[in-house]
Amino acid sequence: MFLTLRHIMLLCACVASNVLAELFTSMAHMQRALEAERDIAEEIRQYIRAQEEKLKNLERIASEIDQHSAKALENPEYYLANPVDAYLFVKYFTLDWDRDIDPVLKNNTGNLDDLGKKIELHRQDLPTYEDLTGTVNALLRLQDTYKLDTTSIARGDLGGSSSSQLSAEDCFELGRMAYNEEDYYHTLLWMQEALVRVNDTERQPVKRQAVLDYLAFSSFKQGNILHALVLTKELLLLEPDHSRAQSNKRYYEKLLAEEEQVNRHGDDGTIPIQNKRQVDNYRNSEEFVTYERLCRGEETQEYKHKHKLVCRYRDNKNPLLLLQPVKEEEVYLDPWLVIFHDVISDRELNVIKQLAVPKLGRATVHNVVTGKLETANYRISKSAWLRSEDHPVIERFNRRIQAITGLDVETAEELQIANYGIAGHYEPHFDFARKEEKDAFRDLGTGNRIATWLTYMTNVEAGGATVFPYIGVKLFPIKGAAAFWYNLYRSGEGIYNTRHAACPVLVGTKWVSNKWIHERGQEFRRPCGLNADE
Known part of the structure; x- marks a missing residue:
């Protein structure tokens, strides 16, 4: 922990009080005073370097926010009208903020306390975790209604309109929030995409082990026991002491032994994976299926009186x-x-x-x-x-x-x-x-x-x-x-x-x-x- 100016002044006072009465009587003590003077200078320099580093971090955050807002405000309706960009915006001011930005702000001293209060005041107009949940549900709803490919969405291709691309961590959070709702269908889709992208870059907040953990259990919940076992084994190679994975591995092996499916693979050697969308009775109804087909622009019935329309x-x-x-x-x-x-x-x-x-x-x-x-x-x-x-x-x-x-x-x-x-x-x-x-x-x-x-x-x-x-x-x-x-x-x-x-x-x-x-x-x-x- 770096010393504040108040701490430095207290240190100086303690040094002075210990030697002031006898300083002139010994040259050795006079030399020690010079060394204390040097140490005080170094303490001040360390404090300055620490504050400069904090200011650099604040400048980096300010630049990121400024660049984003400047681009978005050129055409706010166009920017926010894309659900992928909207998701990234909401995620930045919730998950990313709490992980990357809030600690930097809270690690400051002095007048920056006032800055924190001013920022919190502005945050009243910024997205909340409720907005994040709503935005994720919205993106998943669009994926279902319009039958959008997960990889295409992650690449920024959304119904012919381009948007920002999603990182492995962005895909992971989509899958994780679906998992928290026990929506294993979407968890599988987005964790699989995160697993592909987690290899693309070395420096990222999400680790391969975390993706495998969610992906394996969701595969099991969707009936893919063999695939869940393969993923769990890969997780244990990366993290041998993972106790839950060890327990799951034994459980999956027991289930497969009972079902005699250990060696069940496709003709090409791959493991067949099923992933069925989980919907209620109404969303399985003819009315709702027709509704979604019409939304996609499909023809659901021929109108025999069309020639009479004027x-x-x-x-x-x-x-x-x-x-x-x-x-x-x-x-x-x-x-x-x-x-x-x-x-x-x-x-x-x-x-x-x-x-x-x-x-x-x-x-x-x-x-x-x-x-x-x-x-x-x-x-x-x-x-x-x-x-x-x-x-x-x-x-x-x-x-x-x-x-x-x-x-x-x-x-x-x-x-x-x-x-x-x-x-x-x-x-x-x-x-x-x-x-x-x-x-x-x-x-x-x-x-x-x-x-x-x-x-x-x-x-x-x-x-x-x-x-x-x-x-x-x-x-x-x-x-x-x-x-x-x-x-x-x-x-x-x-x-x-x-x-x-x-x-x-x-x-x-x-x-x-x-x-x-x-x-x-x-x-x-x-x-x-x-x-x-x-």
Whole structure:
């Protein structure tokens, strides 16, 4: 431990007090005083060198952070829109910070204590470990939904968009966090990638032994006992005294002996490895499988009435649309699903975003059991609600929606603005309340949601489509366009084929706005029909 100036001054005082009274009486003691003087100078130099080394470390950290922020701030949306770069950013200010940076800051003295306090104040706006967990889950969700190859992601190839490459340690942490969730499928994928990359460089935080330890046990949990044994033996070669590995080796050998699989290899001498994705019953369902296929842009069913779809200009004999009729593109006929193009300008979209940002909060869903709103892992986004009174642009846009749809928006819900986060998504759901959800909109007093207006406020580089699993429709965001559909038949019965989902955003930033129009006020604009399905 280096001496502080206070310690040095105390040392000088002790030396002086011991010899001051008799110093002049002996030349030998006078010489010892000169040696003490030399030692004091050396103590001061050691202290200076220590402080210079600390300052160099701080300068290195400052330079790294400055270079990263300067690059990212050139185009923040583009940088954070890539989930790999977002993961590395969040990891830097959580795992990397605690391991590499925090010790340097805490090892300082004097005025640097004030620096530490100032940095901690700024860290309130930086990512937390909760953000790290969410970011890792998001990256794994994208890997599953879009069937992304682990090696390609690690190399920075994400859906045709390039990003930073992942090191062995980056891959290891992804696998380790999956392991902590008992997700052995993703643990195997990312630990195998870490094992390949751990050989690429000598200086790195993660060791081969640590990767083998996680990889072996995850292989065992996925049913690959022979492969787990081979990996465990390799671990013991590197670390012979590893007690858990010794115990596991004996256990794997016992299991293999019982199953008589010791010599079971493939024709080429390799060990066959199985790694099945672990999902619940719903994610094995036809609906969810279709949802993910549509997200990837696949065709799930042929639409026999496709030749009847048309594009037209619509004015609804409304004064707002006489000079500039809306561009209407039919997407599906039953249920009726259309896209209205160029319904809002870039300037108006920017105003709405600026109004929404300060009000954004985690989006919630309605719990059919408790009747309360709550957050859920199947809906990852933040939302805000804007009223007509908030700005003339909101009031003008609401009137435009009314003119285009022909429905009364006075009883509609406020304009909801949604901003999707890393791999933001909303799994299949209905917009309307089913019969068992009697209290869903009771507080509004305006009946059920008769129709949905969904405005796309941004283009999305990859992913982020709105999909309808039961009719095989997929709508990819087009900035300034809006999707529209009825949720209820004229009888008030729900149209169940309107069940839809927001696919995970693969690369890019997704903003949308929703206008949910209710039954009250539509009695003469959309009167009841004579049969249930009209």
